[in-house]
Amino acid sequence: MRWLRFAVFILIVTVLQVSLLGIVAVTQLNIRPNLLLILLVFFAIYCNTTDAIITSFAIGFAADISIASVMGSHTISFGLLGTALAYLHRVIAIRKMPYQSLAIFVIGSLAGALAHLLALLKGQAAISNIYTVILGTALYSAIVGPVLFLPAAWWMRIKTHRFSRH
């Protein structure tokens, strides 16, 4: 794993997520794709399990400092689900685009719900349409996610066509 590239990449994506993604936001709820969620699934699929664990928590932390109101909620939810996906990938290979989309949607929905529950635990007020936002974000990310795997793989010098289960 090229950790310096990874750090630079995550910083760039985090800044893009906060500042530029408003361009592609849809509906009144301002639903936009979550690039960090897409990267979480990407690294869980294409890295070995140890690297996937580290990247999951790191991406969760990046999500916390950029888009979360309660620090730690995304670190835990992304870390937990990214690790689970990495272990799942050792059993079931997720190589085809539809499966990758499905993985992004499922992980996005679960991670969003878990992060929200953790935020509630910390005392954040409940919000009525939060699950619509979570599902909308997961769906939007699932649609654009597999396409973004290619530039991510190019930047990280990861061969996406290689078939292996680490």
Next chain:
Amino acid sequence: MARKLIRVSRRMLFTWLMLAGLILLFAPQNLTNNFQFAFARLFRLPLAVGRNISLFTRSWQSRPGITNRRESEYENYIANLTEQLHSERQLVEKLTTLRNKFGLQGADLIPADVVTASIGGAHCELIIYCRREHGLAKGQFVLGDNSIIGTISDVSAPNAKVRLFTDPASKIPVRIGKLNIDRVMQGSGNNSAKVSLLSTKHNIKVGDHVLTCKKPGFLDTSLIIGTVARCKPDEQNPSLWDITVKPVCDIERLNSVTVIIMNPQE
């Protein structure tokens, strides 16, 4: 030289990282917020550039037909937009004279730039960069386009976090129109807020102004915060109104805001 490798099992690695996440989660929020402020401070420039591009693109998208025009027209449009941005900046400076207009005598008005804006999701807040950091404190009201948009929820000078009145955690005492009754307005997250516990015997209409109540030490005068967007009898208790309030300014497009410090210390 031989490299000494520290071997850590995956289970141990996961446990340590999970523990770090839990520490972050349960640590006091005023400490953990410093991470967010540090991010906003470090990447203020790229964030501002990205936000301006995003705002420009959105305003461009909202004008159909412009794609068919010639290149010079694009340039004129950009020039107009740049001028608009410039006049917005001037507006902030002009806001410093507001104290005489809106009963803010003696108040210190601090102009601030919007660094990041989270609107419409689970939380509605802005991270702002204040041009002067002296006197910033939690609870101070924030003006955007001459209306109250929220209060300061956390400070890490020169940055501060503004909890918008549409945030579910926000509770601000308000009064509606000419009614002399104070009620608490709570954010509902979808760029709106709710006012409850107001009897249907009171005449409330869509479009009525909603004004903040005076709060000693923070706001010595009532200022507009929103308008009534929807007004219907409450489903659970039909004798009470269920009132939805919308902001009177487009908060997402604000580039700059003003923090009100009522009793500045010299």
